Amino acid sequence: xxxxxxxxxxxxxxxxxxxxxxxxxxxxxxxxxxxxxxxxxxxxxxxxxxxxxxxxxxxxxxxxxxxxxxxxxxxxxxxxxxxxxxxxxxxxxxxxxxxxxxxxxxxxxxxxxxxxxxxxxxxxxxxxxxxxxxxxxxxxxxxxxxxxxxxxxxxxxxxxxxxxxxxxxxxxxxxxxxxxxxxxxxxxxxxxxxxxxxxxxxxxxxxxxxxxxxxxxxxxxxxxxxxxxxxxxxxxxxxxxxxxxxxxxxxxxxxxxxxxxxxxxxxxxxxxxxxxxxxxxxxxxxxxxxxxxxxxxxxxxxxxxxxxxxxxxxxxxxxxxxxxxxxxxxxxxxxxxxxxxxxxxxxxxxxxxxxxxxxxxxxxxxxxxxxxxxxxxxxxxxxxxxxxxxxxxxxxxxxxxxxxxxxxxxxxxxxxxxxxxxxxxxxxxxxxxxxxxxxxxxxxxxxxxxxxxxxxxxxxxxxxxxxxxxxxxxxxxxxxxxxxxxxxxxxxxxxxxxxxxxxxxxxxxxxxxxxxxxxxxxxxxxxxxxxxxxxxxx
Amino acid sequence: xxxxxxxxxxxxxxxxxxxxxxxxxxxxxxxxxxxxxxxxxxxxxxxxxxxxxxxxxxxxxxxxxxxxxxxxxxxxxxxxxxxxxxxxxxxxxxxxxxxxxxxxxxxxxxxxxxxxxxxxxxxxxxxxxxxxxxxxxxxxxxxxxxxxxxxxxxxxxxxxxxxxxxxxxxxxxxxxxxxxxxxxxxxxxxxxxxxxxxxxxxxxxxxxxxxxxxxxxxxxxxxxxxxxxxxxxxxxxxxxxxxxxxxxxxxxxxxxxxxxxxxxxxxxxxxxxxxxxxxxxxxxxxxxxxxxxxxxxxxxxxxxxxxxxxxxxxxxxxxxxxxxxxxxxxxxxxxxxxxxxxxxxxxxxxxxxxxxxxxxxxxxxxxxxxxxxxxxxxxxxxxxxxxxxxxxxxxxxxxxxxxxxxxxxxxxxxxxxxxxxxxxxxxxxxxxxxxxxxxxxxxxxxx
Numbered sequence: 001x002x003x004x005x006x007x008x009x010x011x012x013x014x015x016x017x018x019x020x021x022x023x024x025x026x027x028x029x030x031x032x033x034x035x036x037x038x039x040x041x042x043x044x045x046x047x048x049x050x051x052x053x054x055x056x057x058x059x060x061x062x063x064x065x066x067x068x069x070x071x072x073x074x075x076x077x078x079x080x081x082x083x084x085x086x087x088x089x090x091x092x093x094x095x096x097x098x099x100x101x102x103x104x105x106x107x108x109x110x111x112x113x114x115x116x117x118x119x120x121x122x123x124x125x126x127x128x129x130x131x132x133x134x135x136x137x138x139x140x141x142x143x144x145x146x147x148x149x150x151x152x153x154x155x156x157x158x159x160x161x162x163x164x165x166x167x168x169x170x171x172x173x174x175x176x177x178x179x180x181x182x183x184x185x186x187x188x189x190x191x192x193x194x195x196x197x198x199x200x201x202x203x204x205x206x207x208x209x210x211x212x213x214x215x216x217x218x219x220x221x222x223x224x225x226x227x228x229x230x231x232x233x234x235x236x237x238x239x240x241x242x243x244x245x246x247x248x249x250x251x252x253x254x255x256x257x258x259x260x261x262x263x264x265x266x267x268x269x270x271x272x273x274x275x276x277x278x279x280x281x282x283x284x285x286x287x288x289x290x291x292x293x294x295x296x297x298x299x300x301x302x303x304x305x306x307x308x309x310x311x312x313x314x315x316x317x318x319x320x321x322x323x324x325x326x327x328x329x330x331x332x333x334x335x336x337x338x339x340x341x342x343x344x345x346x347x348x349x350x351x352x353x354x355x356x357x358x359x360x361x362x363x364x365x366x367x368x369x370x371x372x373x374x375x376x377x378x379x380x381x382x383x384x385x386x387x388x389x390x391x392x393x394x395x396x397x398x399x400x401x402x403x404x405x406x407x408x409x410x411x412x413x414x415x416x417x418x419x420x421x422x423x424x425x426x427x428x429x430x431x432x433x434x435x436x437x438x439x440x441x442x443x444x445x446x447x448x449x450x451x452x453x454x455x456x457x458x459x460x461x462x463x464x465x466x467x468x469x470x471x472x473x474x475x476x477x478x479x480x481x482x483x484x485x486x487x488x489x490x491x492x493x494x495x496x497x498x499x500x501x502x503x504x505x506x507x508x509x510x511x512x513x514x515x516x517x518x519x520x521x522x523x524x525x526x527x528x529x530x531x532x533x534x535x536x537x538x
Numbered sequence: 539x540x541x542x543x544x545x546x547x548x549x550x551x552x553x554x555x556x557x558x559x560x561x562x563x564x565x566x567x568x569x570x571x572x573x574x575x576x577x578x579x580x581x582x583x584x585x586x587x588x589x590x591x592x593x594x595x596x597x598x599x600x601x602x603x604x605x606x607x608x609x610x611x612x613x614x615x616x617x618x619x620x621x622x623x624x625x626x627x628x629x630x631x632x633x634x635x636x637x638x639x640x641x642x643x644x645x646x647x648x649x650x651x652x653x654x655x656x657x658x659x660x661x662x663x664x665x666x667x668x669x670x671x672x673x674x675x676x677x678x679x680x681x682x683x684x685x686x687x688x689x690x691x692x693x694x695x696x697x698x699x700x701x702x703x704x705x706x707x708x709x710x711x712x713x714x715x716x717x718x719x720x721x722x723x724x725x726x727x728x729x730x731x732x733x734x735x736x737x738x739x740x741x742x743x744x745x746x747x748x749x750x751x752x753x754x755x756x757x758x759x760x761x762x763x764x765x766x767x768x769x770x771x772x773x774x775x776x777x778x779x780x781x782x783x784x785x786x787x788x789x790x791x792x793x794x795x796x797x798x799x800x801x802x803x804x805x806x807x808x809x810x811x812x813x814x815x816x817x818x819x820x821x822x823x824x825x826x827x828x829x830x831x832x833x834x835x836x837x838x839x840x841x842x843x844x845x846x847x848x849x850x851x852x853x854x855x856x857x858x859x860x861x862x863x864x865x866x867x868x869x870x871x872x873x874x875x876x877x878x879x880x881x882x883x884x885x886x887x888x889x890x891x892x893x894x895x896x897x898x899x900x901x902x903x904x905x906x907x908x909x910x911x912x913x914x915x916x917x918x919x920x921x922x923x924x925x926x927x928x929x930x931x932x933x934x935x936x937x938x939x940x941x942x943x944x945x946x947x948x949x950x951x952x953x954x955x956x957x958x959x960x961x962x963x964x965x966x967x968x969x970x971x972x973x974x975x976x977x978x979x980x981x982x983x984x985x
Contacts, residue, residue, distance in 0.1 A: 006589075006590055008588045009587045053568075054651070055566060055651075056566065057564060057566040058588050081659070081660055089658055089660040090660055093658045096658075098661035099654075099658065100657075100658050102655075225865045226864065226870070226892045249659070251826075253830070254833060255662060255685065255868060256868070257659040257662070258660075258662035258833075259898070261659070262664045284659050287823065287826030288657075288823075288826045288827045324822070327822055327823070328823075331820050334819055343814065344811050344819045382862075383856030385856070410890055411918075411921045412914070464928070465933070466933065467937045468939060469937065495897050
């Protein structure tokens with residue numbers, strides 16, 4: 001069945017097409033652009049178009065596909081770069097040149113790569129849903145292929161993967177393929193969620209030590225422009241202890257993506273020593289790419305992330321930035337002439353955000369593996385004002401909050417994480433793990449560091465009035481130590497070797513600083529001169 | 539494609555720059571329309587929205603004199619395109635690409651849609667080649683590279699145009715200039731809502747400049763809607779010169795605040811839901827569609843570098859215009875009223891200024907291997923000196939330690955000797971030399 005376009009407004013078109021479903025995928029216009037039904041009326045529907053509507057004419061066809069907006073899941077995703085609709089950017093470039101034309105489908109990623117399937121089940125074996133029938137070596141990853149139905153295997157074959165040919169046939173005649181399509185807006189199922197306690201080491205001292213993250217948890221870091229969101233996000237993508245990293249560039253800068261792709265192809269994962277790209281999937285929709293595809297990009301990414309979670313891996317999803325996604329939502333909502341909520345955002349903003357965060361978690365998968373999906377999302381509050389709706393909606397659902405501070409950024413203190421305002425709800429559970437696996441003193445040292453920083457803040461107020469000279473000797477020593485904590489511990493240069501710090505290094509550094517302080521305090525108490533102590537430590 | 543020309547006189551209403559056309563048989567989003575006024579003169583317009591047979595058109599130009607009975611509207615079936623040719627060089631046009639230099643329109647080699655197409659992120663070449671501006675605060679501390687977009691955040695009354703003119707006159711692309719860019723660099727100058735006085739100033743600067751330029755001039759008295767079009771023409775021409783002819787193009791757009799105000803005016807006329815301060819909610823995407831056209835392409839010579847000037851209303855950097863700009867661009871150069879009042883030129887406040895693409899553009903092989911260390915040292919010490927000024931205001935200089943006094947002196951000297959350079963042009967080597975000397979004079983090691 002097909003219909004035609006009768007109206008166009010911004011990224012949405014009005015189509016006359018009977019029998020469409022809500023969220024059904026529609027191809028729009030002669031260029032066959034992709035779209036999704038967002039509102040249904042009798043015989044008339046509004047379709048949000050994932051491409052620029054410039055040049056589209058009324059009267060052009062609109063055809064429902066009978067399916068929802070899906071992504072294709074299977075071996076071969078790793079190391080790829082997609083746009084927000086899972087079109088592989090490399091093949092788009094090969095087909096169209098440097099600039100992206102509207103309506104291009106882009107060939108599917110696996111066409112280019114030769115992957116070999118090795119069966120682990122044989123004819124006659126009975127299988128359950130979620131059970132592995134074999135695997136594919138995807139680079140260094142063993143990628144199990146899981147059954148999506150149950151039955152008894154009739155035929156199964158080793159060999160080159162082919163998107164069209166089935167891997168196995170069941171007795172009842174059903175076929176099993178290496179790839180399947182999954183609707184992006186539907187969370188993938190799992191057996192149950194686990195209560196999280198394992199830490200996710202990020203390699204960032206400030207985060208790992210003061211505000212540790214848990215696998216399956218979620219974190220946001222809001223910050224005004226120039227506070228280093230993107231650099232922090234990319235540092236974590238490079239160094240975090242995670243099997244798979246899915247990175248979404250959502251409505252951000254093209255040159256930064258070029259920089260990141262450049263970096264990633266030359267760096268190695270510090271944990272496995274393998275090339276960084278071999279564990280990474282990138283989905284990117286830069287700010288000048290179509291707005292509706294930006295809205296879809298985080299769902300495309302989270303669905304791919306869930307897929308690897310279901311294979312039993314720990315997956316880290318990084319998105320930069322959630323605010324751009326929310327703005328895309330606002331643009332679409334306003335084209336639909338919906339009643340606006342706060343600052344023009346639709347009233348369902350908070351529930352959409354909560355729904356998205358709910359897709360994070362450590363889970364027991366359908367076949368009993370353990371996998372986790374951790375989310376770290378940056379937020380770009382307008383004017384650096386954290387009272388805005390996106391930050392506030394995130395704060396209600398997220399497990400940790402790293403506040404990026406413009407003041408610190410202006411002093412070139414990076415990562416500019418404010419140590420008073422930030423928090424992590426995983427702190428207690430995860431600390432136990434650090435105490436057991438790294439060193440007993442982890443929690444104690446952290447407590448001490450916090451106290452030092454707290455006291456420094458109050459001393460600073462005094463200094464504002466009387467100057468440093470007016471402080472007591474012990475306080476001046478403390479000010480010196482906290483400066484060292486800030487400069488040598490909390491600050492971390494993303495462009496040098498120091499960009500990654502293992503938990504042992506992190507601990508070693510802070511232990512040294514605090515030990516030097518303890519020694520100096522002792523000598524001060526025994527009558528040593530402060531000026532000499534300060535000189536020694538400088 | 540339509541087989542015949544569709545001409546209508548079924549105007550339902552006209553509101554400011556917007557025209558509602560009724561009973562339209564077939565319309566295309568963003569297509570160009572030609573409007574013939576009752577007195578016979580013509581204007582152009584663009585389709586903004588279509589709902590069944592009702593079409594919303596934005597008029598480019600003056601809408602005074604339109605009526606609902608005699609006005610004719612022709613739908614052209616084509617979207618807005620820019621004429622392209624090397625013959626644009628050293629010409630001046632208005633916001634609708636009509637020549638204003640007294641010479642005839644050139645014959646284009648080709649046409650391209652003014653809105654452009656997004657550059658595939660994997661086709662982008664990472665920008666890392668220095669553009670030397672001759673200003674120490676930029677070259678030394680906030681280095682500009684080819685393919686970057688770096689706005690200048692100014693305040694009313696600050697010499698942003700003098701700085702822009704200085705950059706235009708001196709900008710030269712660094713060492714790799716020899717290998718690419720056969721015909722040298724080109725400046726595309728886009729003036730949006732400038733006063734005649736400002737325009738004359740830039741005109742002189744362009745004349746003093748060696749090398750080629752193209753100007754698109756929309757003055758304060760010219761139609762508001764043309765302000766939305768002029769930068770798109772400028773960027774389309776820039777992309778053509780860069781990626782078809784291998785030139786390094788520097789696009790200077792001034793003033794983006796006028797662009798955003800034009801956007802707000804049209805949005806309000808469309809009765810759209812206003813966002814912060816009345817600007818439309820899609821302003822981020824709108825600005826991105828301009829700014830993101832800066833860049834370089836792999837295996838292709840040429841580059842588009844963008845220098846927009848933004849005048850911050852009420853000197854407020856959190857105002858939506860500088861705020862959204864800062865979220866899209868790769869850094870910002872922030873001017874300070876305080877430095878200006880102390881007679882420092884250029885009055886660049888280096889603390890909130892930033893160049894995100896600096897890291898790859900400096901150091902051995904690009905500028906000098908000690909560049910990064912010098913820049914970091916200047917920042918750190920200047921920042922602590924600036925902090926101490928607040929303390930000095932409370933306790934007085936006498937109450938401060940020797941070390942603190944030294945930092946105060948350093949901050950003063952930094953502003954007088956590095957930031958301030960008057961009309962003197964420093965190449966990157968000189969910038970690094972004077973910076974190094976200053977640090978050594980204060981006994982501050984370069985870490």
